Amino acid sequence: MRRTLERQIQTRVALTTAVMALLLAAMTMLVAQNLLINQLDRDIQSIPLRVQGGGPNVRNPGIPVGTILVGQSHNGTLYASLVGRGDVSEVREGVSALLELPPGEQTVHIPTLGRYRVNVEHGMGSSILVVGLPTAGIDRTMIALSISALSISVLAVLGTVLITRTLIKRATRPLDSLTHTAETVSQLRLDRGPVAVPRVGIDDLPPEHEVARVGSAFNHMLDNVEHALGAREASEQKLRRFVADASHELRNPLAAIHGYSELVEGHAEGLDENTTFALGRISAESRRMRKLVDDMMMLARLDSQQQQAPVPVDAVEVVLNAVSDARASSVDHVWRLSLPDEPVVVLAGADQLQQVMVNLLSNARNHTPPGTTVLTEVTPSGVITVTDDGPGISPDVLPRVFERFTRADDARRHSEAHSTGLGLAIVKAQVESFGGQVRVESRPGRTQFGVRLPLANLPADAQ
Structure with a gap:
């Protein structure tokens, strides 16, 4: 899973802080070690003066405890001593190795004594003087300093993480608001009806803030979208009222024309x-x-959401009646049924669902040749399908088959009846007004219209 920008920034800041803290701790320890070693070298350099001033006698005052003195006189006599707490111990092991060291300060390991910082001086002739002090104090100091530096680094990283988390959350809170608003807008139904588009809250940010500028631009875009949607809705409302009014006004003249034509036909001898x-x-x-006109008025009512509330309807009974009517009115087609044994109660309207089935069956009858088999099936899940083995729908027409005034091509028209191009649009509008869905699949030899309706939540004893 990809990490969020907030988590990426926190991780990178924490890693940067950790690296910088470790580098700072390492440099601090290196500088401290050099300072301690330089101090130890100065202490060592002061010891030979005292020794030479009083002769090679380790009992001279001012020699620190733990000092090692190893030498070789000009006549070849070797001596080695270790200054203890109130006494002087002679050292024999490793003396020859110390005398072979090159002149200058260096750190060596002496068997049984540990690490020492020594200064080797070559005198006249074959005389050699080695003076050293133990580094145990420096080692203890460096261990304590390492633990302290590591602890401080860990605390610095933890503190940085906590502080940056708070700061980043505070800085990205407006971005979260913008994201939430964008997600809300993406889930709104923008295709119909009035739409109230939310806005991003940026009042608590200064105008020059980057997030405030983005939020302001986003709000301005939403203003334009809402204005456009409002204008579209107002235009569609006017168009729907015009269609409804025109359809209503046309009914009476058309009825009169039809009545007079029938009257004249009755005296046409x-x-x-x-x-x-x-x-x-x-x-x-x-x-x-x-x-x-009737179809246009029905679509106008559906567009204005004047449909009655869905009620429990037995889909099996409605489909059975619709197919029976289709079988009686069209004997040139083969009508088949596949129904479950139990009722399938869906939320719809009995008359509206009857009209949906009449339109689907009429579409199959009018756009398939005689002898076509039309299978109507109802599933217990509330899905009604009408499948025919006709020539199929043209790929150019299929994507817009549910649009208004869409007519099939000549290859699929096999009836003298003139289609208004509104039958399938009414099916889609009616089914969606019930909260259902409609689909179509077509290829040569198989065309299927599917209607899915919500099941009614009836008690077990009522179903």
């Missing part, structure tokens, strides 16, 4: 053939216009 044909066309087109 004395009319010539052309007049009779024209009257028939007027009657047919008036019926088509009335259906178109």
